[in-house]
Amino acid sequence: MRITKQTTMGEMLQYDIGIAQVLMESGMHCIGCPSSVGESLEMACMVHGIDADEVLRSIHEYLEQKEEA
Numbered sequence: 001m002r003i004t005k006q007t008t009m010g011e012m013l014q015y016d017i018g019i020a021q022v023l024m025e026s027g028m029h030c031i032g033c034p035s036s037v038g039e040s041l042e043m044a045c046m047v048h049g050i051d052a053d054e055v056l057r058s059i060h061e062y063l064e065q066k067e068e069a
Helices: 009-015 019-025 034-038 041-048 052-068
Strands: none
Touching: 009 019, 009 034, 009 041, 019 052, 041 052
């Protein structure tokens, strides 16, 4: 799966629950909120005033490190 800013929070977490840690470290503590599941990464970042490109980079780094392990 290729994660983009349009990927929903629910899709990302279903793909790899470890992404939750990356999101929380980025300042998004709404992972369990039912409304967040349908939001895109870009929309969730906007709501929290967080740079979506930076969070996306962190997610991709996490997934790359996981693949290498």
